[in-house]
Structures are given as structure tokens and as C-alpha cells.
Amino acid sequence: MKDLARELGMSVATVARAFHEGAAIAAETRALVLSRAAALGYQPNALARGMITRHTRIVGVVVSDLHNPFYPDALARLSEALQQAGCNMMLVTGGGRPGHPKAGGEMAALRLLLSYQPECVIILATTLSSAGAEACAAAGTPLLYLNRFPAAATAASSIVCDNAGGAAALTRHLLDRGARRPAFIGGLEDSSTQAERRSGFLSVCAERGIAPREHPAGAFSYEAGQEAALALLQGPEAPDALLCASDILALGALETARHRLGLRVPEALLVAGFDDIPMAAWPSHALTTLRQPLDAMLRAALDWLEPVLAGLPPAPALIRLPGTLVARGSTAVTTMMLEEQECPTP
């Protein structure tokens, strides 16, 4: 910038003003500066700018599990939205469950992230313990949870799908289609998503007087779904319907039920998931699921972001948006089940 100023015979201050929307500068001066800058490929240094203005236009994003296809999808949309808002995304990925060897690395990465003075941190994950929230609080960085409800202690904001309501709708759907021995396959033990979905399942079972079964798969992964299916579906009194805490779990269970245990879905077993990842719609799977309202969630996130980028304190929000039940072949009513329904228990 100093070079540019010298070359154009102006002060650095004038050159700097050319790069600012509302600055007091003659239109022609600005045009001159900008054209010369473009020719040189010059751009103001965002680090230096950030130091002075105390606005970096960096948004930190923490994603725990890119292997669950829900997250790449959400991340892509979030990234697009941030780019449109003129922000830059710093990404931290964190492997696995808290207490896991990798969890430490995640915290270190978050701390490193915070040292770049991001405008805020968005946690797009079911994990990351409260330690992360504390670190953000200590740094004075606003925190938004997407798809996770914060622990009671934190002052963070949160935007989630109505997990309990969605799971309840799915459970009713399963029961209405003739399920008599439904089971819930849980995901990551200490995630709010899992807890809420489970409670939706349990409450509908209670309401209908059905004994709930469940299996803690321990993770939101295809492999966990496989293991859960193997553990649950063998033996005489096996479940006749599975509500899985996420689609990727459901697909692992579904594939295992069909191809390893030889169970027909939906004839002998109903399966439902949660999220509506792209693979759920593939005809081989045709997985009934609850579609998360991603668009609405991101819109809410951007609304939350607006004051934060303007330097104002964020409006602490706890937003819960309803999803949509998407019924597909994995819970289709077959003739066999209709007959069962007509003459329930002997």
C-alpha cells in the first residue's frame, strides 16, 4: 500500500480510503487507486485490517464428524452462506467422542482458532464438550451451536431441529404401520440430539403402552449401525421396527439386516432414520426419515450472525425448528403387514 501511494503520489491514508465503502474520498481518486491496485493484483492485508478494526470477518466453524454425510451437506450450505456474507470460514474438524484420544487435538485446534480472533464460532456437531464453550467464553467469542442443544450452564445460542417431535412422529409412523416391538438405536451417548430423539421415541411408546427397546450404538456411524443390527436382530423376540438416531446409523442397520441377516425390509422389519441425507433417497435404501429443516436453520444462523458481525452482542437464541417426515419404502405398508394389523395379537 505504501508503494501504491508513492507511485500514485498520494498518502497511504488516501489509498486506504479507496478500499472502504463509506470513506470520504473523491470518486475519481478512488477509481484511480482501485484500477491501479487491480492491475498490480494488490489487496489490503486482512490481518492488518483486522488488528485495527477488531473485525476479522473470520467465522470459526467446528465440525466433528465429516464421515456422517449430514455434515458435509450442512457445511457446504453454511460455507456458501458465509461467503455470501463476505466472511471467511476457519474450519476445525474433530474426531470422535469426547475422552477419545483425538478430542484433545480438537481442543488445541479450537484454541488456535480462537487466537485468530474470529467474529464467532459455530459448532456444527453433536460433540465438543463444554470445555470448548468455556474456551470461547474466556476469549469473549460468541458461540452458536447448530444441531446441538447446549448444556444448561453455557450462555451459548443454539439452533436445532425439533428432535423430540420428529422422533415422536417417526415412532407413531412405525406403530401405525404395524410395529409391535420397536427399538431405538442410539448414537453418540452424551449428545443432546441423541437424548432428545430418544425421549421422543420413549414418550410415544409410553403413550401407546408399548414396551420400548433400545440399543446404544455409541456413535453416529454406518459401522455402529451394523453392530447394533447384529446385536438386536437375532433371536426369537427380535424387534420388528428400528428407529435409528440418524440416517447413517439406519443405513448401516438396514444393510446389515438385509444382506447379512437376510431380513426383508419392510416386510419383516421396518426401519427409519433421522436427517434425510442424500443416500436415504437412493432406491436401494428408500429410507423413511425425518428431514432436518436445514434451510430454515441456516437462515436462523445468519440472522443470529448479523448483529455479531456488526459488533453487537448476539441475541441469545434457543431456536427449535420442525422437520418433515419423509415416508419411503423402508416403512411401506405391505400386504403382509396389513393382514397382521387387521388381526393384531391372537
Add this chain to the structure above:
Amino acid sequence: MKDLARELGMSVATVARAFHEGAAIAAETRALVLSRAAALGYQPNALARGMITRHTRIVGVVVSDLHNPFYPDALARLSEALQQAGCNMMLVTGGGRPGHPKAGGEMAALRLLLSYQPECVIILATTLSSAGAEACAAAGTPLLYLNRFPAAATAASSIVCDNAGGAAALTRHLLDRGARRPAFIGGLEDSSTQAERRSGFLSVCAERGIAPREHPAGAFSYEAGQEAALALLQGPEAPDALLCASDILALGALETARHRLGLRVPEALLVAGFDDIPMAAWPSHALTTLRQPLDAMLRAALDWLEPVLAGLPPAPALIRLPGTLVARGSTAVTTMMLEEQECPTP
């Protein structure tokens, strides 16, 4: 930092030194500073540090298509590797093909990224036209292509899978299993990946004296695979084998062939992909594919990164690593095909 220095009765320089590995500072002084800093949740400002040292430890990453499951996978590993190297990742996502409405946004985002003075930019994508490379060159930022071979003009480095060799191996695999009318389903028109995979296919066809067929799907997506299958597989002289330029394409084609066209795979149609995304291994799909050597590619990327982070000019590399053919059910030899093979053309 000033506050900390005052509180501890030291100069800012001493406090600063506590945060640097090799700095000349007494062990006890350092311990004192670090413990007080930890208590306050203080961390040095990375922006200020970056300005002086001219090392930001920011690595820019451009990903074009998070909807293709290959990329989240690669991104997750890259991110982990970068975090381990003490770097922070700035992510730019870019929608679609060049010339597309979104392509402009991608360039704007890249320019914004460059203004944060990243140590380098890694392009994890088949797209992003040479304009991106020029912008990096103008900014003096080293550029590494992962999974894309650069245009002749650029000075950028590149790490790719041996696409031509892999596609050739797959083509031989298909022909050895009895394919007589193989077709290639291409992806994004102007990507090097697509061009190299296509050339591998064509050269083996030529070598074996087989007339190649092909269909330009126009994108590396499930939907493009669906459309390609519909366009190719109807009519009397339809292909009996598909080599798809990527797994996600192949899965779109495979699902459509089976569920919409009623074709049996592998009995009536062989299908192979490229990449080895997780879904390829799911039993419903059991897709034969060529596994990209992601681990080796990332290792090579880190080797390339090392001098760059040290401030040295990067060793311009054009690294091509061999993949592994993974044979699965979608190209299994069936009795029917064996018979065909035993008495080829009447």
C-alpha cells in the same frame, strides 16, 4: 499481553518470549507467565504475530464439491493432518462448473482468502479455472493441487492418483469379465481427472480392438449418473459394462439401471467406479472401483507443505500415485457370463 507484563512486573518482550519454543528465557519465568496466562485464558493474538513473522500458519483450502462423498473424506484427513502440523485451515467451497453463476463467488472467496496471507493454498477439487491459479501467483502464494493436474501454464504443484492407469486397470477388469460393449461415463467436462480416466479407458479399448462408447454426464454427481444410465442403457445395442469417472456417478447409474430399468447387475451389466467412497462398499451397491491412495497423497502433500511452512519456496512437484483396484459384486463373474465367455461370438 501488556496487562500480563505489567501484572507480572516484566516487559512485554519477556512475556512474548514465554510463548516461543526456542526463545532465550529462564524456565521459571516462562512457567510463571504461562501459568498466569492459562489462568486468564490469554493467548497471543495470531493476527499480530502473523503480521510480524510473515507466517500466519493459515492454510487455504478450496473444495469444489462437498456433495461428492470423496471430498468430505479427503477434507477430513487433510484437516486432521493440518491441525497436527499446527496449522489452521481456511475453507473456501465453490459450487459447480466454471462459467456457472456460482463460479464468480468462488473467485471472490478465494481473493478474500488470499488477503489473509495464507502460507499456501491447496485446491482439493477438479475445478477452479486457471483464474484461481493466477490470483495465487499474483499474491505470491504457493499452490498445490490435490486430485487435479494443473494446466500446462501454471507453476503449481500437483498430487494425483494415477487416473489413466487406474482406469485402464478397471477397463481390463471389465473386459476380462466378459464385457463386449463397454461404455465410459464421464464427469465434469474440463477436469483433468475426467480426461485422464477417459484416456485410460480408450487406450485399453484400442489395445483390445473394442469400439469404445461414451457418454458425457457433465458432472461428478449422483444425478448425472442417473441421467447417463437412462440415456445409455435403453435400446437393443446398449452397453454391457459401464466404467464411470467416479463412484458417485457409478452409484447413480447403478441404482438407475437396477431400480428404474430393471437391469440385473452384474448379470446383465457390469458397473465400475473410481475413488472408493464409503458407499461403494455397502452391500447393496458392492461397487467395483479404484481406490485412490489418499494416505499416500496426503503424506506427499505434507512433505510439500514442510518447506512452504518454513518459508522456503516449494519443491514444484508433479506426483502421480498408483491406486488399488477393489473388485466387488458389481463386476462379479456369474455363471451366465462365464458361459458367454466360453463361447464368445457365434
Add this chain to the structure above:
DNA sequence: TTGAAAGCGCTAACAC
């Protein structure tokens, strides 16, 4: 509308 000058938070010479 422009220029001069101060300073954001930190590091790196250089003295001591």
C-alpha cells in the same frame, strides 16, 4: 477531500 501521525498487539534486533 486529503495528509500527518498515532497506534492495533505483537516480534526481533540490539543493548545491557
Add this chain to the structure above:
DNA sequence: GTGTTAGCGCTTTCAA
């Protein structure tokens, strides 16, 4: 080992 000083590239008062 530690303090002093200058300055990274920019924005932003304040005067002109």
C-alpha cells in the same frame, strides 16, 4: 536472561 526500541500494514483520529 531481560528490557528497550522499532516497526509489521493498515485504519483513523485530527488538522489543514
